[in-house]
Amino acid sequence: MTIALEVNGLKKAYGDKTALDNVTFRVRKGVCFGLLGPNGAGKSTTMKILSGVLDADEGDVFVFGLDIRRSVKQVREQIGYVPQSIALFEKLSAYENLLFFGNMYGVRGAVLRRRIGEALERVGLADRARDAVATYSGGMKRRVNIAAALLHEPKLLIFDEPTVGIDTQSRTHIFEMLRILKNEGVTIVYSTHYMEEVEALCEDLAIIDRGKVIAAGELEQVLDQHGTS
Numbered sequence: 001m002t003i004a005l006e007v008n009g010l011k012k013a014y015g016d017k018t019a020l021d022n023v024t025f026r027v028r029k030g031v032c033f034g035l036l037g038p039n040g041a042g043k044s045t046t047m048k049i050l051s052g053v054l055d056a057d058e059g060d061v062f063v064f065g066l067d068i069r070r071s072v073k074q075v076r077e078q079i080g081y082v083p084q085s086i087a088l089f090e091k092l093s094a095y096e097n098l099l100f101f102g103n104m105y106g107v108r109g110a111v112l113r114r115r116i117g118e119a120l121e122r123v124g125l126a127d128r129a130r131d132a133v134a135t136y137s138g139g140m141k142r143r144v145n146i147a148a149a150l151l152h153e154p155k156l157l158i159f160d161e162p163t164v165g166i167d168t169q170s171r172t173h174i175f176e177m178l179r180i181l182k183n184e185g186v187t188i189v190y191s192t193h194y195m196e197e198v199e200a201l202c203e204d205l206a207i208i209d210r211g212k213v214i215a216a217g218e219l220e221q222v223l224d225q226h227g228t229s
């Protein structure tokens, strides 16, 4: 069994408020791993630490065996992080926004143009690619965020509650895309507060509550042990 992501003993406090208390889990390569928990459980904090946008107070994270603090650049190349929202240029089209984000990731020229086309297909926005983002629904904007994270072809994708507050059509496109990415061997970490999303998408999961992992493992085992249904 190859491990794509190893998270050991993460601790994080905001002032005197403990957000993560010894969070530990492992993600197998090529699976979708669900991080399930209610609001305020510590999901976003965990995802930000995994993506390198926030430092943990204690603990280690290894991505494909690389320590995220020692091998920052190599790890960044392997990870695509989809935060709950990124600022898009509303007056520009999805295509133009993606040119900007692709350049930020160091992808350029014909390669970037091809990948933008592929990413827009994947998220189901190819037919709206030239329209200004201002005319998009919230779900469509979220899909542009996702497309931006795909441009450098990461092997590990981190999604922070991607379906919160979006329309069903966007949700369907996101689920379809996740299944295709997984079939291509991409490892996915997916946070949500919906058990049914984990059941539909994920092989493994960790349940997090008040900053602690209260169960982790294969979906069926965890469901048997915790009788959440």
Ligand code: ADP
Pocket: 014, 017, 018, 019, 037, 038, 039, 040, 041, 042, 043, 044, 045, 046
């Ligand atoms: P989730 O994503 O599961 O909703 P978060 O990781 O956003 O949880 O939050 C975990 C805890 O940390 C919550 O109690 C939240 O209020 C607190 N928290 C998150 N971000 C901050 C911040 N920037 N400053 C202070 N407290 C924060």
